[in-house]
Amino acid sequence: MKDVIVIGAGIIGSTITYELSKTDSKVLVLEKREKPGLDVTGHNSAVVHSGIDPVEGTLKAKYNLLGTRMYEEYAKELETPYKKIGAFLIATTDADHEIFEHLVNNAKERDVFVERLSREEALKREPNLPDNTFEVLSMPTTAVVDPTHVAQQAIKKAAENGVEVHLNEEVTAIHVHDGYFDVVTNKGTYQARKVVNAGGLYAPHIEAMVSEPTFELTYIRGDYITLGKEARNMSDGALYPAPTNMGKGVLVIPQVDDSVLIGPTAFTVTTLDEPVVQDADIEIIKEKIKMVARHIPYEHQTGTMSGIRPKEVNDDFVIGESPHVKGFYNVAGTDSPGIASAPAIAQDFVHNILLK
Ligand SMILES: Cc1cc2nc3c(=O)[nH]c(=O)nc-3n(C[C@H](O)[C@H](O)[C@H](O)COP(=O)(O)OP(=O)(O)OC[C@H]3O[C@@H](n4cnc5c(N)ncnc54)[C@H](O)[C@@H]3O)c2cc1C
Incomplete structure (x- = not known):
């Protein structure tokens, strides 16, 4: 039985997995593609925005600002390029x-x-x-990174810290039990106490495996x-x-x-x-x-x-435990500034939401 299964190894799932690897949680990450960071994370502008334009009071404003301040050090930690181009x-x-x-x-x-x-x-x-x-x-303060490399380095370092990483493995069903989940893939079934949905474009499909929709x-x-x-x-x-x-x-x-x-x-x-x-x-x-x-x-x-x-649809990130299913967490609606925000989302989500 794992403590946490993370579904999706885009920049959001990967940085969450890396943050979890610094704790004593037993973690498995499941990614359907052959490598981390090939989906939305591999097809964007790659800008770490300064954080001045998201609407005040939104999660986008909060995490963009925090993420931008963290990135230079974070990139050094992950051994991934970061360039402050302005x-x-x-x-x-x-x-x-x-x-x-x-x-x-x-x-x-x-x-x-x-x-x-x-x-x-x-x-x-x-x-x-x-x-x-x-x-x-x-x-x-505007900078650029290589988002796919950020995701791949985060997963590489998480694996070095003991996280189990399964690539080429697609989650096809999730069964909710009392206090744990069965996560079914094209290759097997795994048990975990908590599940994190970081499925990017497919986050609604993954949520639909456990409940009615809570975001659109x-x-x-x-x-x-x-x-x-x-x-x-x-x-x-x-x-x-x-x-x-x-x-x-x-x-x-x-x-x-x-x-x-x-x-x-x-x-x-x-x-x-x-x-x-x-x-x-x-x-x-x-x-x-x-x-x-x-x-x-x-x-x-x-x-x-x-x-x-x-x-x-409300133009903000969706981050938190499902109101319908205890132990199931969505980190979804991750359009821009998802790259800029990823390190801050990972840190705050893991320590102040998921493991609290
Ligand atoms: C045109 C464009 C420009 C952008 N520009 C910027 C920018 O300049 N700055 C910025 O901060 N943000 C930008 N963004 C936003 C940024 O790209 C996203 O916020 C970020 O990449 C989202 O990452 P993610 O991990 O949530 O999604 P993804 O990278 O899509 O990761 C989700 C992962 O889940 C996997 N998955 C899905 N379903 C399953 C399943 N059933 N089983 C297993 N795995 C599954 C997928 O294969 C994928 O790897 C831009 C986005 C676009 C499209």
């Missing part, structure tokens, strides 16, 4: 002024260093800004153009448009390996099939990116990429 948030319309006021206010209240730059100051630092730039918010996800697909290292000198750091209700918009994001992502788009989808990026999606990216950069060196394009965000 980001410029670019105002190009009058309406952006109000958004800037709000974000600067959040930054002050959350004790995050940001700098408001005039057009002239910003252009001196970043010559590739669009012609209609009239103001820039510099966010120097919508699925928002994001497409990218990928550029090689030769494109890295097109900007110093990440370039963002002013955010809207639809999200952070289409960005320029240098990666830890010096490749560059241009994207993502945001379309609601109803199927979780492997997305295929269409020419029309590429055109949308090319049009929208003009809001943040004058020139994109498309001659260095290496391909395209696509990911699906598991967004909860």
Whole structure:
């Protein structure tokens, strides 16, 4: 009998498993793919956001801020790359002024260093800004990581600490008993006192194995153009448009390996099939990116990429014990800033919720 079974080894399940491996709990992690971090965790912008834009009072705001503060040390602990590249948030319309006021206010209240730059100051630092730039918010604490590597290192170190790791093993049913669970997979049945659902896009399917739904996800697909290292000198750091209700918009994001992502788009989808990026999606990216950069060196394009965000309908993370099934925990609704928040979610969830 295990103390805890973690279902899913994306960045959320992996960092939770790693945190659990520091305790004396007997833990098993079950992942249906051949390696950790290949699903949503392998298809995103990889940004450790500064934490100034999630809505005050949400779990997203709490964990983004805590996670961002922890990441540099955490990455050293996991022996995974972390690069503080900084980001410029670019105002190009009058309406952006109000958004800037709000974000600067959040930054002050959350004790995050940001700098408001005039057009002239910003252009001196970043010559590739669009012609209609009239103001820039510099966010120097913004960083990037390799989320798949974070997940893989977390699982590797958890295994070294004694956690049992089963890859290529899909959970197909869960039977609830008094004080324990039978977790059934394509390879066997395992018993545990507690179960953690970190199934990402499939978290609702896993919850449905034990109860009626307690949260609802919508699925928002994001497409990218990928550029090689030769494109890295097109900007110093990440370039963002002013955010809207639809999200952070289409960005320029240098990666830890010096490749560059241009994207993502945001379309609601109803199927979780492997997305295929269409020419029309590429055109949308090319049009929208003009809001943040004058020139994109498309001659260095290496391909395209696509990911699906598991967004909860109330736009916040779902973290805690099921109200219906004692001992069953959901860590779901993990769209952005799930990468930035992962170390903080893992620490708080394990010590203050799961093992409390
Ligand atoms: C386009 C896009 C851009 C993003 N940009 C950012 C960003 O810049 N910064 C940021 O902080 N966040 C970002 N995010 C969000 C971030 O990617 C997610 O929050 C994070 O990857 C979610 O991790 P997860 O572990 O919850 O999910 P996943 O990585 O999907 O992990 C879930 C795991 O569960 C496994 N699984 C599912 N069902 C079963 C089963 N039945 N049995 C066994 N295993 C199972 C899956 O195989 C998978 O490995 C972005 C997301 C997208 C899509």
